[in-house]
Amino acid sequence: MTVRIRWQEPLCTALLATTMLGTCQVAAAEQPVIGSDGYVHVSPNGTVLGTDPYYPKDGNGGYDVSDYAIALDYAPRSTILQGKATITATATQELSRFNLDLRGLTVRSVTVDGVGATFRRVGEHELEITPAKPLAKDARFAVVVGYDGRPEPIGTARGRTGWLAVPGDSAVATGQPHSAMTWFPVNGTEADKATLRVAVTVLNEFSVVGNGKQISDVAAGAGRHTVTWAEENALAPNTAMVGIGRWKIDKISLPGGGTAINAYHPCATGNREIGGRLPEVLEFLTGKLGDYPQSAAGGLFLDRDLGYVHGAQTRPVFGRSATVADLVYGTAYQWWGAGVTGKMWKDALLPEAFARYAVWLWDEARNGTDLDRRYREQVAQAGNGRFWAPKLVDPGKGAEFAPTAKAVLMVHALRRLVGDDQFFQIMSGFPSINPQGNQNWHDFELYASAVTQRDLTEFDHAWLEGTARPSDEHLYPGSLNPKP
Incomplete structure (x- = not known):
């Protein structure tokens, strides 16, 4: 029996080299822990504020994402989506397990730094990942998730958000909140912004628009091509978008140089007059708000009513009843919304x-x-x-x-x-x-x-x-x- 004196209890000395020293060392060592299944907010002074009170399972703890690279293969007629997401992140703690947010879809494989990881689905949208070995604090790592299926939108008080598809026609990922998790695995909190690169392979008759700038359009076999868009400014998940369709594309010269890209559904080309006023709107808003904060400008005009404008970063999404007021709002959102x-x-x-x-x-x-x-x-x-x-x-x-x-x-x-x-x-x-x-x-x-x-x-x-x-x-x- 070991007799302990109160003032001696915190001590771990060389005199306790047999059993007590080992026990104390294990207790003192920082052990890998499980990342939370909701993003935990912390104030600048270190006070823990907890998870989002409205959506406590949105986002995850234990890591910080710096970049998403999403490769999609989409079949418009069957509406089947095949995806491969590469998420580059840094561990903010010793990490034995962590989560991503992905709603629906079937996960086929997960690797962490090239090594197979075990995974399981939990709740409405948790993808729980256990790497082969724990991740050290401050370690930079890459997660690759292979998945497929028919993405489904989410019903919200504002209407449906996420992946909206019409068989044989367009597919658009748009809306807020929660839309990103319907089409790629994500740390679904606005507090973890990251750059985004999306490559979509589709039939040649379809074109693709996304956040940021188009950086390539290459052949991908008989009758298919791969279009890649990249946004160099870190974005919040709710401002991510992608549009696959038979878009009519307009390139518009902007004041002071540069080009904006507007895309229109064939049944929404009547909105070209509105979209064409973007240079005027940008000139007005820069006079009020200062230099335009984003890497690109433009919009996507749909043939359906959304009920609101989705202020997606660099490329707001408008419904068929779009007005000039909507254009002003969607553009101003690039400062107030996508920016801050x-x-x-x-x-x-x-x-x-x-x-x-x-x-x-x-x-x-x-x-x-x-x-x-x-x-x-x-x-x-x-x-x-x-x-x-x-x-x-x-x-x-x-x-x-x-x-x-x-x-x-x-x-x-x-x-x-x-x-x-x-x-x-x-x-x-x-x-x-x-x-x-x-x-x-x-x-x-x-x-x-x-x-x-x-x-x-x-x-x-x-x-x-x-x-x-x-x-x-x-x-x-x-x-x-x-x-x-």
Whole structure:
């Protein structure tokens, strides 16, 4: 029997060389652990914030992805997709097992650094991978996943997201949230941005568009070709897209040089007039938001209604009822949304509100719209009821975008409170100091207060956390005040 004295318990000395030393060494050594099956957010000061409260299984822990290289072979008539995904990542801890997010589809093989790994499917979208030997902390590694099947979209409050296919016609991966996991294995959190390269092999009669720039189009056997697109700026999974179809492609010269690429479904070529206004829209937005932050520009115009514009990085996706306002929003999203992105899904309204407000700025400049009048009319229509109930900082699972109208009103109220000079410094500055980064409402509040040198606490609380109509002091600041 070993007698322990309390003050001696932490000690592990050479005198305990037989049994006690070995036990103490094993306990002290850092052991490989299992990566969490949800992305764990940590504040800059090291405080553990936990997983996304809306979608706690989205994303994964234990590693950081730097690049996705996706090779797809698609059969439009059968809608069968064959895929090979190479994910390059760095372990952020000693790692004995880790997960990727992949919904549906059949996984045929997994290797880690070229060595076969065991794997299994768990829950709705977890691909659990155990490498042949544990990964050391800070080790760079490559995971290769072979898979196939018929991808299926996901039903959300906004409509279907993910892989949308019509047999014999187009297949488009689009929408948010969750869309990426329907067509490739991914660390499905907005907080882990990575570069993306997608190569699609398909019949010659079909063309392909994706994020970034097309870097090759080569023959792939009788009647087939492989088209590769690459995005050099790290992107959030919800801004990934790919489109396979008989697209009509337009190349448009941009102000100051460069070319934008718009693609149209044959039944959506009537939207060419809208897409053709992209140079005008870009010139306007760079005047308000600063230099365009992405590597490419353009859009994909579909023959179906999406219910909203998907602000995919470099190539927003528009439904058949697209308008110029949609084009302005989708382009502004390249700064606010694809550029600076929320940290969790409860932060989705932060970039959304400012991207939507860009449409108000367009209407003000191009259409002579009286924005104060529009604001007052919308406030009057909202009344005192449910319109004001959702918190902008935390609207609720499945309602990430529901209070968008309230959020846009907040942006205009902020503009009138601080004045145009400081407002546009905020609107252009916040994305520019967070290029391809992730920020939340608290980060924005601190930045806005720093720029304006004002205590905005009461305004922020009334608008961002309030569940009732703000008091007149915060509802009608500056020129919004209806009283003479």
